[in-house]
Amino acid sequence: MELYRIEPDNMTRISERNLDEEEQLENRLVRTEAAQIGDVELLYIGRQGTIETGGIFDILAIDELGNTVVVELKRNEAPRSVIAQALEYASEIQDAEYDYLNSRYSSFLREEQGYGDEPPSLLEAHAEYFDLDEPLSPREFNTEQRLILVASKFDEDKLLNIVDFLRNHDVDVIAVEHSTYRDDDSDIELLATDAIRRPLAQEPSTAGDRDSHSRVYGRKWHIEEKPNPETGELIEEIVSQLSTIDSLQDPSWNQKPYVALDHQTLQYRLIIRTQVTQLQIWMGLTCDPKGRNRIANEIGVPESEVEQSTNNRGDPRLVIRCKPDYDIDVSTLRNEVKKLILSSGE
Known part of the structure; x- marks a missing residue:
């Protein structure tokens, strides 16, 4: 130039x-x-x-x-x-x-x-x-x-x-x-x-x-465009079940990486990160190894798919990974997530 x-x-x-x-x-x-x-x-x-x-x-x-x-x-x-x-x-x-x-x-x-x-x-x-x-x-x-x-x-x-x-x-x-x-x-x-x-x-x-300025990332995108068909069905089923937990607000679908379900007090957040072959449920709480293994066995995912980690600020984060080829009991998953929220003091 x-x-x-x-x-x-x-x-x-x-x-x-x-x-x-x-x-x-x-x-x-x-x-x-x-x-x-x-x-x-x-x-x-x-x-x-x-x-x-x-x-x-x-x-x-x-x-x-x-x-x-x-x-x-x-x-x-x-x-x-x-x-x-x-x-x-x-x-x-x-x-x-x-x-x-x-x-x-x-x-x-x-x-x-x-x-x-x-x-x-x-x-x-x-x-x-x-x-x-x-x-x-x-x-x-x-x-x-x-x-x-x-x-x-x-x-x-x-x-x-x-x-x-x-x-x-x-x-x-x-x-x-x-x-x-x-x-x-x-x-x-x-x-x-x-x-x-x-x-x-x-x-x-x-x-x-x-074009992020014109595209709207909503329910259709998370279920039909982002994942493969099997994962899309699982996302829809799990979000539908978790939405029935009384203390969580209706899901927000308008973010590209995830679906958010905020606690009614806005002090607690549950995020479902949608991907092509899986979804990840993120919750800001702690859970010991025995508890994580029990949750995995109850809902039907490998124990390695229930993981404790931290975010960039060092805050706790419990992650549950779900794939369509796992034999997941979605109703039990909903109940386990509700227990976890209750145990965190809502």
Whole structure:
């Protein structure tokens, strides 16, 4: 790309210059409120690592739909490490709820932008920046994750091959090359970017299929489009049964990764993550190994499919994985889930 300064009687080319350190670009980015990178409008909310640590300098952002975006600035890392770092952070952030993101945003404003007063909430800042008629609800944040890789040049075939493989499996990885320019006459520095792998929604072959702005992720999508037919039937049956638990609200189908059933007090949440060949029931509580084994045996799934883990904040999470080829007693599953909710104190 070539840039020119145009005057009434002259056109002067602006010289391209190297940005010696990727940290310089990152430091400049995080000093701003937001940016558009790779055709994605971003509101920055966090930074992962510092120059002093010598780590990979991920930037965390939010797009217009409230989805999290991991921005990875590539330096001299091997292709595998670049992708691995970005995927690792995206996997860690996928379970983050609004309160965590809001906390990160508050810290970011104070530490990176020198915000002295009480910082605005993420809800307020997001609605103002994207000029929304009304703010998103907390539950609409982080339903999907994106990766943006930024480099002065992508000359490794392996890296772009990995990117294309992930994109073929619906992981929205955007690759962006950047160039910097300086107009010495006016003492202005310029940054130009070129998305060599655009957002999936903008690819011509998939624009009508993956456009998140126009698509509505509802009951039909979770039952008929996301899973195979057998899994879709199981999802419908299990959601129908769990919906009869008195303390849970009607299911919300409008998120792409999951179906949500909130507790009536909004202090407890049950999430059903829908996938092609299985569904996962996530509950924020603890259960000892004997209890997990008993639950598995009662509902008809292998013991290994009832697992205790934690989310990115260290909060407990009990996961029950269900597949169509298991001999699942859905009615018993409903009763066991109700017992678990009751034992957590509702």
